[in-house]
Amino acid sequence: MERLSTTYLGLTLKNPIIIGSSPLTSSLDKLKKCEDSGAGAVVVKSIFEEQIESDAKRMVANSDEYLVHADAHDFVTQSSRNYYMDAYLSLIEKATDALDIPVIASINCISKGAWVDYVGRLADVGADALELNQFILPSDPSINQEHVLDSYFDVVKSARSQSKFPLAIKMSSQFTALANVAKTFDRFGVDGLVFFNRFYQPDINIKTLSIKPSVVLSGPNDYYQSLQWTALLSAYLNCDICASTGIHTPDTLVKLLLSGAKAVQICSAVMLHGHQIIKTMLDGLITWMDEHGAENFIDFRGKLAHKRMDDPKHWERAQYMKSLNVEF
Numbered sequence: 001m002e003r004l005s006t007t008y009l010g011l012t013l014k015n016p017i018i019i020g021s022s023p024l025t026s027s028l029d030k031l032k033k034c035e036d037s038g039a040g041a042v043v044v045k046s047i048f049e050e051q052i053e054s055d056a057k058r059m060v061a062n063s064d065e066y067l068v069h070a071d072a073h074d075f076v077t078q079s080s081r082n083y084y085m086d087a088y089l090s091l092i093e094k095a096t097d098a099l100d101i102p103v104i105a106s107i108n109c110i111s112k113g114a115w116v117d118y119v120g121r122l123a124d125v126g127a128d129a130l131e132l133n134q135f136i137l138p139s140d141p142s143i144n145q146e147h148v149l150d151s152y153f154d155v156v157k158s159a160r161s162q163s164k165f166p167l168a169i170k171m172s173s174q175f176t177a178l179a180n181v182a183k184t185f186d187r188f189g190v191d192g193l194v195f196f197n198r199f200y201q202p203d204i205n206i207k208t209l210s211i212k213p214s215v216v217l218s219g220p221n222d223y224y225q226s227l228q229w230t231a232l233l234s235a236y237l238n239c240d241i242c243a244s245t246g247i248h249t250p251d252t253l254v255k256l257l258l259s260g261a262k263a264v265q266i267c268s269a270v271m272l273h274g275h276q277i278i279k280t281m282l283d284g285l286i287t288w289m290d291e292h293g294a295e296n297f298i299d300f301r302g303k304l305a306h307k308r309m310d311d312p313k314h315w316e317r318a319q320y321m322k323s324l325n326v327e328f
């Protein structure tokens, strides 16, 4: 399987399939199962900024006793933070001891909160890298674009300054100037960008007139946005791109690699088809490489990236006209 070996965030992966942060990676047993099923790396289920911050605040707010004892207030706030973070650090430590493949920690954050102080500790307990999943829902009309962007940039700069260990940003695709934001993260010295995060989006139950979660899992046609942006940017950035969302088949894996991804992350495909999908995808990749005379990755990775093509304009199309040969 040497021919499938790739590098991502400066780490060597035996193959390009990473199991993304999700319930599939929330315990030591589950992480081990991913490794045993052939994954090249794992991103551990995220710890959320809210877990680190809000529970401590809520605990304090709900108890009158803490209000009269300033020291107790500080103690409880810190203990609650430590409770979640210590459990997370312990999982990372056990996982890095037990697994031979890279273990990437994940923090899901909105702002530059207390979690920033823990970045170095993740490296200390052996995490091979950190993936920051940052998303701000810009729903407040009084907050302008510069303010939102500054919040993103602040977080990334802070995380970068805490530690030199490999850092990836799991990005939203919802930026007005996506290429510029990606380039700015790249300039801040991040090692990788994950294209893209998939968000929880609420729906309405019209029987009960209540809010319900919408479909959480991706489908096999949900990869186009990741494909286009990976192709558009991969050869222009210093950092690596890891493609994510809607990668369900060997063919899609091949496409993302052709567009310049160093690795891919999968979740929904494993949840829908079981862990054997990892082997199915890797076998399919080898078969494709054999059919196309590709001895290893370097032979074909990024071959269809925007920068490498004689006629890259197809990647730039945003409208359907001319791209579809359909008579109406």
Ligand SMILES: Cc1cc2nc3c(=O)[nH]c(=O)nc-3n(C[C@H](O)[C@H](O)[C@H](O)COP(=O)(O)O)c2cc1C
Binding pocket: 020, 021, 022, 023, 045, 046, 047, 106, 108, 133, 170, 196, 197, 198, 216, 217, 218, 219, 222, 244, 245, 246, 247, 265, 266, 267, 268, 269
């Ligand atoms: C049930 C579920 C839980 C998830 N939890 C996290 C999480 O804690 N942190 C994170 O960064 N992404 C989380 N994700 C997003 C996945 O890592 C991934 O980015 C997304 O599902 C798109 O990949 P896919 O199309 O292969 O599923 C979750 C996804 C699912 C379905």
